[in-house]
Structure formats: structure tokens, C-alpha cells
Amino acid sequence: MTENEISYKVIGAAIDIHKTIGPGLLESAYENALAYDLKELGFDVRQQVSMPFVYKEVKQEVGYRIDLLINNKLIIEIKAVEIIAPVHYAQLLTYLKLSGIKLGLLINFNSKTLKNNVHRVVNGL
DSSP: OOOOHHHHHHHHHHHHHHHHOSSSOOOHHHHHHHHHHHHHHHHHHEEEEEEEEEEETTEEEEEEEEEEEEETTEEEEOOSSSSSSSHHHHHHHHHHHHHHHOOOEEOOSSSOGGGGGGGEOOOOO
């Protein structure tokens, strides 16, 4: 599957979760629910993937973690905040650049409707 095909299925699963449980939970609840549903759909799902930071060719473990990595092609950053801030986009873009992955989704579950709170972030490589 392409990144776009995967993202389409992920967005559908996220919307189903949001319709079922709504806003107001912790990010970890949404992360685990989405991981479960995507695994049920047959995706390879990795949670809390360590993202090393390389500076001047020195690998440094500084605690960066990707919320969900799907089929090694799509990064999902989950939020449960009142408003998505520019730093949230920057965080996802940085993860995309560090990993060499092209596409990421920034999903904010703390909203009345989810459709306007799913944001695609593309790594121009």
C-alpha cells in the first residue's frame, strides 16, 4: 500500500474511534485504541518508537518517541489538546525528517468533530 492508501484507512479508523469514545481522554487512550484497530485491519503497527537524534554523526538518545509507525511508511502523532500549536506540526515534521519517512498525520482527538482535526504533514525529503 502507498502512504496515501494507508493514511486513508488510518483516518477512517480514527474517525470511528472518535465517534465511539469522543473527546476528553488522554492521548495514550487514543493511541492504544488506534493501534488496536489498525492491527485488526492487518497493518504493522509499532508504538512509542524510539527516534534517535544524530548530531555531527553522533547518535544521541534524547527521548524522542514516535506515537505510531504504520507499515514503516506513515508516522502518526496523536494529540488530545484544546488547540494544535505550530510546535506540534514542527515536531511531526522533525520526526519525518529524522526517519526519512514521507508522510505523517497529526490527529487531535480533543475536538467536537475529528474531520477538521486531522492534518497531513509531508516531508519534502
